Amino acid sequence: MILFRADGNKIIGSGHIMRCLSLAAAFRRTGEECTFVLSDDAFALTVHKNGFPAEILHTDFKRMESELQKLLALLKRLRPTCVIVDSYYVTETYLKTLKEQRPVVYMDDLSAFAYPADCLVNYNIFGSSAVYETLYRGAAASLPQLFLGPSYAPLREEFKQVKKRPQPVRVKNVLISTGGADPAHLGLRCVCYLAKAKGNYDEFCFHVVVGALNADADKITAAAEGLKNVEILKNVSSMKDVMLHCDLAVAAAGSTLYELCACGVPTITYILADNQKQGAKAFEKQGLMISIGDVRGNDAAPETIFHAVKALSDDMERRMELSAGMQKTVDGCGADRLAQALSVWATGIF
Numbered sequence: 001m002i003l004f005r006a007d008g009n010k011i012i013g014s015g016h017i018m019r020c021l022s023l024a025a026a027f028r029r030t031g032e033e034c035t036f037v038l039s040d041d042a043f044a045l046t047v048h049k050n051g052f053p054a055e056i057l058h059t060d061f062k063r064m065e066s067e068l069q070k071l072l073a074l075l076k077r078l079r080p081t082c083v084i085v086d087s088y089y090v091t092e093t094y095l096k097t098l099k100e101q102r103p104v105v106y107m108d109d110l111s112a113f114a115y116p117a118d119c120l121v122n123y124n125i126f127g128s129s130a131v132y133e134t135l136y137r138g139a140a141a142s143l144p145q146l147f148l149g150p151s152y153a154p155l156r157e158e159f160k161q162v163k164k165r166p167q168p169v170r171v172k173n174v175l176i177s178t179g180g181a182d183p184a185h186l187g188l189r190c191v192c193y194l195a196k197a198k199g200n201y202d203e204f205c206f207h208v209v210v211g212a213l214n215a216d217a218d219k220i221t222a223a224a225e226g227l228k229n230v231e232i233l234k235n236v237s238s239m240k241d242v243m244l245h246c247d248l249a250v251a252a253a254g255s256t257l258y259e260l261c262a263c264g265v266p267t268i269t270y271i272l273a274d275n276q277k278q279g280a281k282a283f284e285k286q287g288l289m290i291s292i293g294d295v296r297g298n299d300a301a302p303e304t305i306f307h308a309v310k311a312l313s314d315d316m317e318r319r320m321e322l323s324a325g326m327q328k329t330v331d332g333c334g335a336d337r338l339a340q341a342l343s344v345w346a347t348g349i350f
């Protein structure tokens with residue numbers, strides 16, 4: 001049995017939970033049982049709906065060392081093969097304590113310190129062995145087993161091997177995704193901008209996905225009333241279908257970018273949080289996406305976004321290049337690939 005320790009809420013969004021659910025589903029396809037451990041019940045229903053049990057610690061997700069006594073008791077009771085930890089709030093003491101009990105896999109995006117884990121996963125496009133070799137050089141912790149790069153991106157099964165995407169001569173449908181929580185209120189700002197744009201973007205139909213934790217949901221719906229070229233999407237059951245329906249996308253530089261890669265949707269990305277800076281920069285540097293930078297505190301962000309949409313829609317050759325590179329980079333099989341790799345690794349330990 002694999003134990004996942006992850007959290008999601010209005011502050012940190014849904015990314016940690018969703019990628020762990022994708023990986024857990026891949027383990028389940030191999031016959032492996034998985035259990036989730038959460039600090040609170042914010043995403044307990046989501047975990048249950050995906051068919052996995054959830055243990056609630058009733059602790060502060062920001063103070064992970066304070067939960068150790070409860071978590072160690074769970075490890076003693078459940079005896080998992082390994083513990084997969086996915087949180088930015090881990091500490092050296094936290095991981096070291098877990099590692100003394102069971103093998104630990106850490107899902108990393110930040111390369112913040114030399115994590116005392118047995119295995120480390122960084123599927124981001126900027127994941128590099130050189131970075132970790134430098135990070136662990138001279139550190140008390142030894143370099144873990146590494147699984148790096150977007151070939152291990154743990155996407156949902158629906159994103160497996162999507163057909164190569166042809167580009168339309170004219171862009172019609174544009175996806176706007178602001179993540180689960182949208183702390184920068186960008187979804188609302190974009191819809192309000194379109195309401196004041198006086199028909200400048202009437203050739204497009206904008207499909208605005210409102211995440212489950214978006215506090216602006218009602219305001220966004222109200223702002224979109226009367227706008228014939230804006231469709232508000234809530235409780236989306238298949239993001240793949242939405243993505244494949246759209247010719248172009250605007251999305252924050254989080255895990256959604258890897259799904260868009262699998263679907264080959266030319267994308268304009270932006271930064272909503274410090275942990276998205278490396279991703280946005282790397283996707284643009286590798287010629288896979290266009291980044292407009294950090295939108296926090298940037299009043300001109302909506303205008304910049306829609307100008308970029310217009311410019312990219314007019315450049316079919318550029319869209320073709322982006323789409324081909326994206327699908328070459330992410331094939332959607334990362335969850336199965338990672339589950340298999342971790343299973344082989346765990347077998348070697350035991």
